[in-house]
Amino acid sequence: MIKSNIKLIVLSFLLLISLRPLQSAEMVDPIKVDWSFKGLTGTFDRASLQRGFQVYKEVCASCHSMQYLSYRNLGEPGGPEFSEQEVKAIAASFEIEDGPDSQGEMFTRPGKPSDKFKSPYPNVQAATAANGGAYPPDMSVLVKARKGGANYIYSVLVGYEDPPPGVRLDDGVYYNKYMAGNKIKMPNNLMDGLVEYADGTESTVDQMAKDVTTFLAWAAEPELEERHKTGVKVIIYLVLLTILVYLSMKKIWSRIDSEV
Amino acid sequence: MSEHEYVPKSKAAKWFNDRLPLLTLGAHLTDYPTPKNLNYWWTFGGILTFCLITQIVTGIVLAMHYVAHADLAFASVEHIMRDVNYGWLIRYIHSNGASMFFLAVYIHIFRSLFYGSYKSPREVIWIIGLMIYLLMMAAAFMGYVLPWGQMSFWGATVITNLFSAIPLVGDSITTWLWGAYSVDNPTLNRFFSLHYLIPFLILGLVVLHIWALHVPGNNNPVGIDIKKPSKDTVPFHPYITIKDAFALLVFMIIFAGFVFFTPNVLGHSDNYIPANPLVTPAHIVPEWYLLPFYAILRSVPDKLGGVILMFSAIFILFVLPWLDTSKVRSAVFRPIYRQFFWILVIDVLMLGYVGAMPAEGIYLVLARVGTIYYFLHFIVVMPVVGYLEKTDPIPMSISEPVLTGGAEPSLARKVNDKV
Numbered sequence: 001m002i003k004s005n006i007k008l009i010v011l012s013f014l015l016l017i018s019l020r021p022l023q024s025a026e027m028v029d030p031i032k033v034d035w036s037f038k039g040l041t042g043t044f045d046r047a048s049l050q051r052g053f054q055v056y057k058e059v060c061a062s063c064h065s066m067q068y069l070s071y072r073n074l075g076e077p078g079g080p081e082f083s084e085q086e087v088k089a090i091a092a093s094f095e096i097e098d099g100p101d102s103q104g105e106m107f108t109r110p111g112k113p114s115d116k117f118k119s120p121y122p123n124v125q126a127a128t129a130a131n132g133g134a135y136p137p138d139m140s141v142l143v144k145a146r147k148g149g150a151n152y153i154y155s156v157l158v159g160y161e162d163p164p165p166g167v168r169l170d171d172g173v174y175y176n177k178y179m180a181g182n183k184i185k186m187p188n189n190l191m192d193g194l195v196e197y198a199d200g201t202e203s204t205v206d207q208m209a210k211d212v213t214t215f216l217a218w219a220a221e222p223e224l225e226e227r228h229k230t231g232v233k234v235i236i237y238l239v240l241l242t243i244l245v246y247l248s249m250k251k252i253w254s255r256i257d258s259e260v
Numbered sequence: 261m262s263e264h265e266y267v268p269k270s271k272a273a274k275w276f277n278d279r280l281p282l283l284t285l286g287a288h289l290t291d292y293p294t295p296k297n298l299n300y301w302w303t304f305g306g307i308l309t310f311c312l313i314t315q316i317v318t319g320i321v322l323a324m325h326y327v328a329h330a331d332l333a334f335a336s337v338e339h340i341m342r343d344v345n346y347g348w349l350i351r352y353i354h355s356n357g358a359s360m361f362f363l364a365v366y367i368h369i370f371r372s373l374f375y376g377s378y379k380s381p382r383e384v385i386w387i388i389g390l391m392i393y394l395l396m397m398a399a400a401f402m403g404y405v406l407p408w409g410q411m412s413f414w415g416a417t418v419i420t421n422l423f424s425a426i427p428l429v430g431d432s433i434t435t436w437l438w439g440a441y442s443v444d445n446p447t448l449n450r451f452f453s454l455h456y457l458i459p460f461l462i463l464g465l466v467v468l469h470i471w472a473l474h475v476p477g478n479n480n481p482v483g484i485d486i487k488k489p490s491k492d493t494v495p496f497h498p499y500i501t502i503k504d505a506f507a508l509l510v511f512m513i514i515f516a517g518f519v520f521f522t523p524n525v526l527g528h529s530d531n532y533i534p535a536n537p538l539v540t541p542a543h544i545v546p547e548w549y550l551l552p553f554y555a556i557l558r559s560v561p562d563k564l565g566g567v568i569l570m571f572s573a574i575f576i577l578f579v580l581p582w583l584d585t586s587k588v589r590s591a592v593f594r595p596i597y598r599q600f601f602w603i604l605v606i607d608v609l610m611l612g613y614v615g616a617m618p619a620e621g622i623y624l625v626l627a628r629v630g631t632i633y634y635f636l637h638f639i640v641v642m643p644v645v646g647y648l649e650k651t652d653p654i655p656m657s658i659s660e661p662v663l664t665g666g667a668e669p670s671l672a673r674k675v676n677d678k679v
Binding site: 040067068069073137138140141144145146147149180220222223227228230231232234235238239241242245246248249252253256 | 296335338339341342348349352494498499502503505506509510512513516517519520521523524529530532533534542
């Protein structure tokens with residue numbers, strides 16, 4: 001009785017869900033990429049993270065901030081895992097404003113691993129003004145902040161096209177088939193060979209888009225590898241404990257003539 | 261009952277127990293005679309207690325690192341996620357814990373509806389339970405505001421604006437709630453304060469809920485009164501404790517699955533965008549567990565009407581024990597009511613689904629049909645079916661289902677199958 005009713009519920013619910021809304025027709029579903037960090041035991045591709053950081057640093061960072069990351073994060077386990085020297089060198093390549101000193105003056109100094117990523121603009125208003133009225137969003141948690149996550153970010157990066165006939169675009173507005181409304185104020189910044197990868201990988205648009213998306217996915221979820229690893233252990237532990245408790249329960253309830 | 265005979269073994273324990281009978285209470289809780297036929301739907305009380313404790317413990321730790329300020333809240337959450345040792349784990353347990361809490365409470369409530377646990381003599385348990393549920397919704401709503409993302413801000417704006425529908429004083433009340441002329445830093449501050457307070461109010465009500473339960477004792481799947489203690493009962497420990505522990509562990513496996521492998525699937529991606537009063541999200545949706553009420557709210561074209569209907573949807577449950585006219589508790593013996601029960605379940609699921617969709621076209625129609633049916637179920641179906649329904653024969657006891665309508669030994673098995 002109850003079982004057949006539950007089936008009925010599940011069925012009618014599936015039926016309901018299949019009545020998907022006719023969402024804004026011009027928006028295309030993002031491309032599905034087989035990311036290495038997907039799934040229960042997914043991990044980041046270390047080399048891809050390092051290349052992705054390079055793309056971020058040489059291309060994205062001129063407009064997008066990543067204010068919640070510190071340079072030290074680049075050397076931490078589960079991330080790009082640059083060596084200590086590399087992290088220090090990366091940090092030192094940025095001039096960071098510090099202070100006030102004992103004279104009350106602000107000063108600049110080379111960055112340290114403990115510093116946060118340097119932002120390209122002093123504040124949101126400056127960033128907005130410099131980019132034609134569209135604020136380039138902070139990229140620290142961007143992958144978590146967009147429906148579709150990494151697939152969506154990757155799709156937008158490779159989704160630039162000439163507008164279809166009849167679509168008129170204002171100056172500084174570009175056509176992107178994966179963007180909501182298909183209009184984006186970020187120009188297509190990726191061109192084949194734009195970045196000279198330190199590891200010699202060929203820097204196609206697709207490669208750079210994948211690498212930088214991987215980097216952003218890590219930036220949004222730096223705990224992902226540890227989370228997956230701990231999760232597997234926790235589930236195994238819980239399953240074993242559940243079996244033991246189940247057997248104990250059967251034994252205890254066998255003392256009386258009742259079903260558990 | 262055995263607690264009357266309870267005498268502590270050591271002299272010191274007796275001395276203490278004569279002054280504060282905590283040991284007597286412990287003995288009562290251990291020996292508490294519980295129907296032996298409780299099924300797994302009855303394990304959610306223990307699971308809910310676990311959920312509450314988990315939320316309180318993780319919440320206290322989060323509060324040590326969180327900053328309740330409009331300019332710093334979002335950054336402090338990221339600080340917890342990135343820099344606090346296992347901060348990501350604590351926060352994901354807390355945020356997913358809220359969802360698991362509601363999942364468990366909905367099962368618990370529908371269990372009560374199916375087996376008639378709200379009926380005499382358990383009305384007070386039911387009403388205290390509903391008060392807990394109301395406080396849970398308040399706590400969850402305020403908790404969702406704290407990360408100060410886009411959904412936090414706009415969710416808070418939508419819900420607090422509901423009070424502006426009150427005639428004459430609505431706007432003043434809303435301003436008073438905000439502590440400002442819009443949702444702003446003072447709002448965030450007081451929400452944090454209340455979010456910290458409410459779980460302890462819930463804890464107090466949980467004590468009353470269990471106290472009230474221990475007066476008549478548990479209902480059971482057969483829904484009949486039983487002698488306590490008797491062949492029909494088992495001591496709470498170890499029989500019920502081990503069964504609750506087993507069910508809790510299964511629940512924890514699902515919980516852990518969410519926390520470790522899809523920690524953000526139940527949330528909204530917009531809440532990782534910092535709150536911006538100048539940009540309204542395309543669709544403002546509450547967390548999933550509030551969606552049925554959101555659907556009811558939006559199904560009425562008039563704002564005040566929607567608010568009244570939404571609150572009525574909850575408050576009608578308070579008079580449920582008096583709307584239900586059936587003398588039989590368990591739906592196992594109520595062939596007609598049982599069908600309506602499942603229609604109600606589908607109705608609420610449907611309302612939840614359309615609550616997540618834009619309020620237009622077919623969704624608005626479904627929301628209206630669902631809302632009307634929801635109220636019909638309680639106002640018309642429950643009283644009428646209770647009068648007209650011919651219920652199945654009810655066993656005299658759990659162990660010996662002697663029947664009221666002559667001997668029919670096969671029914672005993674039938675009852676067990678259904679249960």
